[in-house]
Amino acid sequence: MVKGISTSKLEEIAKVIAEEFGISVWFAEVVGRRWSYLAGSVISEPLPSVRFMLDEKLGLVVETDDEKLAETVFDYVRKLIR
Amino acid sequence: MWVESVRVAKNWMESRLKGEDGYSKYMDGEKTFIDEEKIFKTLKENRDPKPARIRSIIDEAIESKECLSLEDCAALLNVKNEELWKEIFQAAGExxxxxxxxxxxxxxxxxxxxxxxxxxxxxxxxxxxxxxxxxxxxxxxxxxxxxxxxxxxxxxxxxxxxxxxxxxxxxxxxxxxxxxxxxxxxxxxxxxxxxxxxxxxxxxxxxxxxxxxxxxxxxxxxxxxxxxxxxxxxxxxxxxxxxxxxxxxxxxxxxxxxxxxxxxxxxxxxxxxxxxxxxxxxxxxxxxxxxxxxxxxxxxxxxxxxxxxxxxxxxxxxxxxxxxxxxxxxxxxxxxxxxxxxxxxxxxxxxxxxxxxxxxxxxxxxxxxxxxxxxxxxxxxxxxxxxxxxxxxxxxxRWLAEMGYIVSFCTAGYRCGRTGVKIMKLLKTGREKIFCKLNAILTFKEYLEDFASEETKRVGEELLEKELKEVKDLVSERTYEKLIEYLSRIEDGERDLYF
Structure with missing residues (x-):
């Protein structure tokens, strides 16, 4: 759990994103260079991924080569987390 | 000076040894996960395994990509037949x-x-x-x-x-x-x-x-x-x-x-x-x-x-x-x-x-x-x-490339959350190898561009061509196009691109 958000909540959000946007996302605890998997998609397609910081410790990885879509997903996730 | 440094080292060592033990909480009472008696017994009880059993263990291991049981592992270790060992070597490579x-x-x-x-x-x-x-x-x-x-x-x-x-x-x-x-x-x-x-x-x-x-x-x-x-x-x-x-x-x-x-x-x-x-x-x-x-x-x-x-x-x-x-x-x-x-x-x-x-x-x-x-x-x-x-x-x-291995300098996994249970799942389902291959190609290309001798560059480019043909059958068209785009960007001077 990072900043009061449980991993089960993050799992739920990842499922919502998969349903709404048809793409995989996962969450990671970010410590320095290391992004340690926390929750979300475990089976990835070999696609580039775009990384976002949701706060100083929680990272979001969006699996897509479409950067605009990745930004949209990032905004969506931020709203869900609030 | 020497005596003083020995004293400091000794004190440091003693302070570490006296600290909270750092292991009891993980143990089951006095027991550890290394059960020596069981290991020796398992080795003894699985002597002279039949070839059919060995082949079945190998097949299952390749299929499931899960850890073997101690019993099955002991059976492999007890194989005496050198022809059967050849099959084990081949299976390990597979x-x-x-x-x-x-x-x-x-x-x-x-x-x-x-x-x-x-x-x-x-x-x-x-x-x-x-x-x-x-x-x-x-x-x-x-x-x-x-x-x-x-x-x-x-x-x-x-x-x-x-x-x-x-x-x-x-x-x-x-x-x-x-x-x-x-x-x-x-x-x-x-x-x-x-x-x-x-x-x-x-x-x-x-x-x-x-x-x-x-x-x-x-x-x-x-x-x-x-x-x-x-x-x-x-x-x-x-x-x-x-x-x-x-x-x-x-x-x-x-x-x-x-x-x-x-x-x-x-x-x-x-x-x-x-x-x-x-x-x-x-x-x-x-x-x-x-x-x-x-x-x-x-x-x-x-x-x-x-x-x-x-x-x-x-x-x-x-x-x-x-x-x-x-x-x-x-x-x-x-x-x-x-x-x-x-x-x-x-x-x-x-x-x-x-x-x-x-x-x-x-x-x-x-x-x-x-x-x-x-x-x-x-x-x-x-x-x-x-x-x-x-x-x-x-x-x-160059030596590895001549034998058909592509050298990878990939460091992507821990920088994009492919760690922990996620990486375990990717490895066990055989999907990680696709990431490995893509990132090997990209980092190998970087090496050839930036550091390789002329001879290694020649051998390396030949290997890359072969790898690209292989990867085309492994990934979607979209991913392949992205790979080609990344390679082109590397040729143009960008670095540290990865999947």
Missing amino acids: VKKQVYDNRIVTFAPLYCSNYCVNNCLYCAFRRENSVEIRRRLTLDEIRREVEVLAGMGHKRLITSYGEHPLSDVNYIADTLRAIYSVKVKGGRGEIRRVNVNAAPMTVEELEILRDVGIGTFQVFQETYHRKTYSEVHPPDTIKGNYFWRLYCMHRALEAGVDDVGIGVLLGLFDWRFEVLSLLSHSIELEEKFGVGPHTISFPRLRPAANTPFVQNSAYKVSDEDFMKFIAVVRIAVPYTGMILTAREPEHIRRRVLPLGITQTDFGSKIGIGSYRESYNKQEAKIQQFLLGDTRELDEGI
Whole structure:
């Protein structure tokens, strides 16, 4: 759990994103260079991924080569987390 | 001065030994996950396995990519028929291909300090070895070593330290920061992942290393056999505490360092016992944390300065048994990375690479300060042991490419959350190999552009062409197009692109 958000909540959000946007996302605890998997998609397609910081410790990885879509997903996730 | 430094080291050692034990909480009462009685019994009860059983074990291992049971692993270890061993060797290679494909990750060791409070009989760094010249690199010296390594094209290092107050966790953290700060060739030469081989630490100390960006935390048990362990690691030393070492990966995983590397030093005890112990350790970590070992290492004893134990060991592992050890570990823990180092000479490396090796080093120097100061020779008095293969990185890469292996400098996984249970799932489903292949192609291309000799570039480009044809059948059109775009961007000067 990072900043009061449980991993089960993050799992739920990842499922919502998969349903709404048809793409995989996962969450990671970010410590320095290391992004340690926390929750979300475990089976990835070999696609580039775009990384976002949701706060100083929680990272979001969006699996897509479409950067605009990745930004949209990032905004969506931020709203869900609030 | 000398007396004072010995006193400081002694006090430091005593303070560490007196601390909270750091292992009882993970244990089941007095029991550990290494059940010696069970291991010996399992080896005995699975003698003379029928070929049909061996073939069935192999088939299932390739299919499931889950750890073997101790019983099935013991059966493999007890095979006597050399023809059946050939089938096991082939199966080990198949397991590696299915999990990691034909890529070999390359790295270099960086020995930072050889001061040590321990007194391990087989090690040239032991405190009572008076012929060893002691030295700890300053951070400036570290940076100069890294300039050489990054200038060769290395992207991954394994740093190594003796256990001593002069190389405590704060020094180790400083060395990691220093290493990551070095950029050469306009930023094209840089270290992107630093793995650490050091003494066991507390959870709090491991959190410090996690925060500065450690890659894999590597600690070898050396031998899991308790009696042998206590014979070669004197009890008045930190390393003499078997349990403190045995549970160090539990502490690492608790600290959030989710890539851990385990290993044994072959030649201390019966290698079959060590295989079942490594398997037990892997199963324990998976059961407790959902994550098995990122890598398994298996160095064989090598000659070292003023270290007669090495010559006299009763458990030296022959080349034939070394091959059997590697093949069975490969099949027993299919998802793990397996590291073969330059301790082994070229002819052995050639023989064992096809048995499932995933990582190896080239251009290695293991003297303290050797990359900068004594580039062309080995010096026993500043080394832990003597290397068997001192070929340069460029030659090593060409050698591998000529055998059909693509060298990978990939460091993507821990920078994009492909760690922990996610990486385990990707490895077990055979999907990680696609990421491995794509990132191997990209980092290999970077090497060819920035560091390769003309000859290596020629051989490398031919290999890349073959790899691109293969990958086209493995990935979607969209991914393939992205790969081609990335390669073009690398040719245009962009770096560190990855999937």
